[in-house]
Amino acid sequence: MNDQHDPIRPGALPKTIVLVGLMGAGKSCIGRRLAARLDVPFIDADNEIEKAAGLTIAEIFEKYGEVSFREGERRVMNRLLHATPCVLASGGGAFMDPDTRKLIKENATSLWLRAELDTLVARTKGRGHRPLLNSGDPREKLQELMNVRYPVYAEADVAVDTGMDNPNVTTSRALDALEKHFGAPLATVP
Numbered sequence: 001m002n003d004q005h006d007p008i009r010p011g012a013l014p015k016t017i018v019l020v021g022l023m024g025a026g027k028s029c030i031g032r033r034l035a036a037r038l039d040v041p042f043i044d045a046d047n048e049i050e051k052a053a054g055l056t057i058a059e060i061f062e063k064y065g066e067v068s069f070r071e072g073e074r075r076v077m078n079r080l081l082h083a084t085p086c087v088l089a090s091g092g093g094a095f096m097d098p099d100t101r102k103l104i105k106e107n108a109t110s111l112w113l114r115a116e117l118d119t120l121v122a123r124t125k126g127r128g129h130r131p132l133l134n135s136g137d138p139r140e141k142l143q144e145l146m147n148v149r150y151p152v153y154a155e156a157d158v159a160v161d162t163g164m165d166n167p168n169v170t171t172s173r174a175l176d177a178l179e180k181h182f183g184a185p186l187a188t189v190p
Contacts, residue, residue: 013040013085014182018104020095020153021113022145024123026162026170027089030113033171035087037188044089049076057091066093074100081107092145096152105157109181111174112156117143119163157181 017034019027028044035042046057049072053060060069073091077100080088088108094100095110104110115123120142153159158177162170179186 013038013186014109016081016083016085016108017087017178018081018095018108018110019087019089019113020104020110020156021092021162022115022120022142022149023092024120024142025092025113025115026123026167027113029167030162030170030174031087031089033167034174037171037175038087038186039189041084041086042089043080043086045073045077045080045094046089046091048080049073049091052076070097070100073097074103078103092149095156096149101152101155109158109178110156111178112153112159113162113170113174114150114153114159115162117146120146122164 019031019034021027031044032042049060049069050056052075053072055063057069060072070093073094074097077090077094080086081103090100090104095104117139121139124138124142158174158181160170160174160177175186175188
């Protein structure tokens with residue numbers, strides 16, 4: 001009798017993997033690589049929100065405010081979580097919304113990409129499409145966000161540290177952590 005679990009074949013994830021973390025943690029970068037290795041689609045929730053609204057994230061925040069943005073985000077996340085399993089990069093605040101977090105917990109596996117402050121500052125510097133960093137000192141704002149969000153992100157099913165390593169190294173760490181979580185190897189494509 002074989003005690004080893006058969007690998008979960010490429011393209012056959014048991015459920016969607018939702019990447020959570022602050023802006024600059026690598027959700028899009030690592031997400032694309034992870035999806036390619038698992039042979040499943042990669043979806044960026046922010047892009048889907050922009051398509052649905054016909055506006056950029058910054059425009060939604062400016063025109064309607066964060067509360068309206070979060071409501072739209074929840075509707076889009078609900079739709080995506082009930083579709084074919086994929087790797088889904090959520091917005092930095094999505095997991096903070098209790099209803100969205102509940103949807104993720106019930107329908108997906110959450111993977112927190114945990115990053116240090118210096119990494120986040122370096123990765124977000126000079127990028128104007130981050131509405132929450134467009135006023136005040138970005139470093140201070142990121143630290144405030146870490147203080148509030150990291151205890152909630154810690155509720156994710158899996159956590160992986162991400163830093164200034166090559167993204168392929170972080171992707172391999174994520175795959176290893178997911179295999180431990182699922183209790184079975186994830187068959188990957190080279």
